[in-house]
Amino acid sequence: MRALILEDxxxxxxxxxxxxxxxxxIDGFTQIDVAAxxxxxxxxxxxxxxxxxxxxxxxxxxxxxxxxRRDTGERVIASAMFGAWAESVLAxxxxxxxxxxxxxxxxxxxxxxxxxxxxxxxVKRGRLAPGETVLVHGASGGVGVASIQVAxxxxxxxVIATGSTDEKLAAAIAAGADHAVSSAxxxxxxxxxxTGGRGVDVVVDPVGGDMFDGSLRCMAPFGRLxxxxxxxxxxxxxxxxxxxxxxxxVVGVNWGGVLPIAPELAQSAHTDLMQWFEAGLLNxxxxxxxxxxxxxxxxxxFEDRGSIGKPVIRVR
Numbered sequence: 001m002r003a004l005i006l007e008d009x010x011x012x013x014x015x016x017x018x019x020x021x022x023x024x025x026i027d028g029f030t031q032i033d034v035a036a037x038x039x040x041x042x043x044x045x046x047x048x049x050x051x052x053x054x055x056x057x058x059x060x061x062x063x064x065x066x067x068x069r070r071d072t073g074e075r076v077i078a079s080a081m082f083g084a085w086a087e088s089v090l091a092x093x094x095x096x097x098x099x100x101x102x103x104x105x106x107x108x109x110x111x112x113x114x115x116x117x118x119x120x121x122x123v124k125r126g127r128l129a130p131g132e133t134v135l136v137h138g139a140s141g142g143v144g145v146a147s148i149q150v151a152x153x154x155x156x157x158x159v160i161a162t163g164s165t166d167e168k169l170a171a172a173i174a175a176g177a178d179h180a181v182s183s184a185x186x187x188x189x190x191x192x193x194x195t196g197g198r199g200v201d202v203v204v205d206p207v208g209g210d211m212f213d214g215s216l217r218c219m220a221p222f223g224r225l226x227x228x229x230x231x232x233x234x235x236x237x238x239x240x241x242x243x244x245x246x247x248x249x250v251v252g253v254n255w256g257g258v259l260p261i262a263p264e265l266a267q268s269a270h271t272d273l274m275q276w277f278e279a280g281l282l283n284x285x286x287x288x289x290x291x292x293x294x295x296x297x298x299x300x301x302f303e304d305r306g307s308i309g310k311p312v313i314r315v316r
Contacts, residue, residue: 003060003086004295004313009049012299017292020060020086029090032067032076036289037084038110039298039311040064040142041206041229046082047299053081060086062313066099066108074098079112079256085295085313094263097270103277106286110142110310113255115284118146119269121204121226121253122154130155132201135191135218136177137211140168142310143228145175145285147204150273152176153281156202160194162187162211171308175285183211191218199223209234216242224249287311 003020023031039062045051046061062084066077070088077099078091099108122128134151138144139161151159161172162183169180181190192199199220205212209232215225216238227250238250259266276282287310290298298311 001087002292002315003083004062004292005058006047006061007058009047009054009057011048012296012303015047015061015296015299017295022088023083023090026090028094029092030072030078030096031070031088032065032078032091032096033070033088034065034067034084034086034315036067036105036109036315037062037065037313038113038142038287039295039302039313040110040113041231041302042113044299044302055082059083060089062086062089064110064112065089065091065315066105066111067316069096075101077103077108077112079116085292085315087315094259095266097267097274099274100278103284104286105314106289106312107284109312110287111284114142114146114310115150115273115282116266116269117143117228117253117255118150118204119273120255120258120265121228122147122150122202123269123272124265125251125253126202126204126224126226128154128156128202131157133158133160133195133220134202134204135160135162135200135215136172136204137162137183137207137215138205138231139163139172139175139177139180140308141206141231142287143206144172144204146282148172148175148177149282149284150276151202151204153276158194160191160200168308171285175283188214188218195220202226204228207232208236212236216248219246219248222247222249224251226251226253228253285310289314 065084079095080091083089161177206228208230295313
C-alpha cells in the first residue's frame with residue numbers, strides 16, 4: 001500500500017512516499033481503509049524525534065483519521081498510535097467511533113483528538129458548569145476551536161479567546177467565541193475588564209509559557225487552569241502560594257494518557273460530541289488539505305503556525 005514513510009528523525013524533509021506492508025490483524029484492533037488523516041502537534045514532534053515515544057525507524061506517522069472499517073463497512077473516525085498516513089491502518093477499538101455522513105472527511109480527519117481533549121478538559125478535569133466563563137488560548141488551533149465549541153455546548157456564559165494575529169482572532173469569533181483579544185497586547189487587563197474584574201472560571205491552555213503565567217493573574221476564585229500542552233516551548237512552573245490565596249486548581253489534560261486508566265471515557269465523550277454535532281452546536285473546521293504525495297507540506301504548514309484548524313492529508 002502507499003504510505004508516507006519517515007526515514008529518519010529529520011522533520012518533514014525526511015518523509016517520503018513509498019510502499020509499506022499492509023497491517024496485520026491484532027486482537028482489540030480494527031483495520032481501517034483511510035480516507036483522510038489529520039496533522040497535529042504530536043505528529044510534528046514525531047517527525048523530528050522530539051516526542052516521548054520514538055518508534056524504530058523507518059515507520060509511518062499519523063495519529064488520527066477518518067475512513068471505513070474493513071470488517072463492518074462502517075464509516076468511522078479513529079485515533080491510532082501511528083500509521084494513519086497510509087492507505088490502511090490498525091486502530092484500537094476503544095478509540096474507533098462511528099460518525100454520521102453529515103460530518104465530512106476533511107472535518108472528521110482532525111476531529112477525534114481535538115474534541116475528545118476538549119471534552120476531557122472541560123467536563124472531567126475542569127468541571128465546567130452552565131453560566132461559567134472560559135478563557136481559551138491558542139483559540140484558532142484545533143484544540144482551541146474545539147474548546148470554544150464544547151464550552152458553549154456545556155452552557156458557558158462567556159468564552160474569551162486569545163490569538164496572535166487578526167486572522168486568528170477572527171477565526172476564534174467564527175468558531176463561537178464571544179470575545180477575542182490579542183495575545184500580543186495587554187490581554188490580562190482585557191480579560192479582567194470583560195469579566196467585570198472577577199476573572200474567568202476555567203482556562204484552556206495548550207500554549208504554556210507566558211500565557212500560563214498570565215492566566216493565573218486573571219482567574220476567578222475557585223478557578224481551574226487546564227494544562228493541555230506547551231506550544232510556546234517553555235514548560236511553566238507554579239508558585240503554589242498563588243493557588244492557595246485564590247483557591248485555584250491547575251490540572252493536567254492528556255487524552256491519550258487517560259485511556260489506559262479510564263478507557264470508558266472515550267466512548268461516553270463521543271456520545272456527547274455526536275449529540276452536540278447533530279444539534280448544530282459543534283462546527284469542526286476543515287483545515288488546508290494536502291494530497292498524500294505532498295503530506296510533508298502539511299507538516300511544514302503546521303510547523304510554521306500558519307494553521308487555522310488542523311491540516312489534513314487526503315489519502316483516498
